[in-house]
Amino acid sequence: MxxxxxxxxxxxxxxxxxxxxxxxxxxxxxxxxxxxxxxxxxxxxxxxxxxxxxxxxxxxxxxxxxxxxxxxxxxxxxxxxxxxxxxxxxxxxxxxxxxxxxxxxxxxxxxxxxxxxxxxxxxxxxxxxxxAIVGPVSETKTILSDSDNQSFESGVEGRSSAYTGTRYERDQELRKRAILIHGCTCAACGFNFEEFYGEYAKGFIHIHHVEPLFETGEKIVNPETDLVPLCANCHAVVHRKRDKTLTVEDLQAMIKRDVVESV
Ligand SMILES: [Zn+2]
Ligand SMILES: [Zn+2]
CATH class of the missing domain: 3.10.590.10 (ph1033 like domains)
Structure with missing residues (x-):
């Protein structure tokens, strides 16, 4: 029906x-x-x-x-x-x-x-x-496009092994799932590329793996709990120090403090 x-x-x-x-x-x-x-x-x-x-x-x-x-x-x-x-x-x-x-x-x-x-x-x-006058099937599948492959972080990518075709496909699928679930807005600061830059940047976002790479191994990645959308700035800050990966909460606390201090 x-x-x-x-x-x-x-x-x-x-x-x-x-x-x-x-x-x-x-x-x-x-x-x-x-x-x-x-x-x-x-x-x-x-x-x-x-x-x-x-x-x-x-x-x-x-x-x-x-x-x-x-x-x-x-x-x-x-x-x-x-x-x-x-x-x-x-x-x-x-x-x-x-x-x-x-x-x-x-x-x-x-x-x-x-x-x-x-x-x-x-x-x-x-x-x-x-x-209705019905238009053609919409081709704007930007949000699910594979063209942003640079902005996906694989759970095992940090290792030295070769990045195989199968893994690439699996990671693209995980990226799509993560975006379907979480959307394209930065989970830490609320930045949205489409809102700021317009249509050209629609669907762009980094997908961050919340567990430190060296602890995950080949464990199954759950896009709902393990992956999170971050803007390029927040993602860079999360990984600023080699020996420590900040959590999204760490980042939110830093952003909040900065806002309060600058008032
Ligand atoms: Zn951000
Ligand atoms: Zn990351």
């Missing part, structure tokens, strides 16, 4: 449109691999976002399908890869002739629009699609 997924301007999830969608586990049965989804955006609350929206009022802005889904944070949240995203050329308003396109069940009359994931029936799906 098709499903509407909400992606608002400000989200706690660090979602990437058409690439990744986070959701709480209560929606687990609604977003399964292969499911068709329609993207929805609620009312504009902050003028800053005017340029990045198709419309100020609530609207539908694209279709896609759910790819792999996997649990994070001990299964409290799930993360769906989004595939075949096709943006609409023009916003489809959530109301047509004064009536909502989505059918609101009696039981949900008071809180329907609060749900971030909403199942719709085939008729509603087809009606929204019939109103």
């Amino acid at each position: 098709p499903t509407v997924i909400v992606e608002n301007d400000v989200s706690q999830w660090d979602d990437q449109t058409g690439e990744v969608y986070h959701f709480p586990k209560r929606y687990r049965d609604l977003l399964l691999p292969g499911e068709r989804v329609i993207y929805y955006k609620g009312r504009m609350k902050d003028k800053r976002f005017e340029g990045s929206r198709l419309s100020k009022s609530p609207h539908y802005f694209g279709i896609a399908e759910v790819g792999d889904v996997f649990p994070i944070k001990n299964g409290k949240e799930l993360l769906a890869k989004i595939i075949n995203f096709r943006p609409f050329e023009v916003a489809i308003d959530f109301q047509q002739d004064g009536e909502y396109l989505e059918k609101i069940p009696k039981s949900k009359e008071t809180n329907y629009w609060r749900d971030g994931v909403r199942r719709i029936d085939e008729d509603t799906y087809n009606e929204i699609l019939s109103l």
Whole structure:
């Protein structure tokens, strides 16, 4: 059954449109691999976002399908890869002739629009699609591109052994997973390359392995707990001293202290 997924301007999830969608586990049965989804955006609350929206009022802005889904944070949240995203050329308003396109069940009359994931029936799906001018499948897979291979740190790379093709592929997969889970914002200082440099730097981030290299050996790397996104500056500082690797908390404490001192 098709499903509407909400992606608002400000989200706690660090979602990437058409690439990744986070959701709480209560929606687990609604977003399964292969499911068709329609993207929805609620009312504009902050003028800053005017340029990045198709419309100020609530609207539908694209279709896609759910790819792999996997649990994070001990299964409290799930993360769906989004595939075949096709943006609409023009916003489809959530109301047509004064009536909502989505059918609101009696039981949900008071809180329907609060749900971030909403199942719709085939008729509603087809009606929204019939109103839309659907663009081509989006090719902006920057976030998952392999081109930033310099910014991934393998758990075993510090050793002298050759960097084999298989390992390269595995590391790229780990990097992608880490970005899917943690996003592209520096975990220590909050820097985001796309926000600062714009589209050109979208998806750029270093992925740091939180355990010291010499202690990890060939242990399996868990991208959720062992890998963390860091900007190039923070990453350099973490590794500043050869005999010691700072933790993200160490770094945060240093940043905080510096901010306080400079006030
Ligand atoms: Zn940083
Ligand atoms: Zn590192």
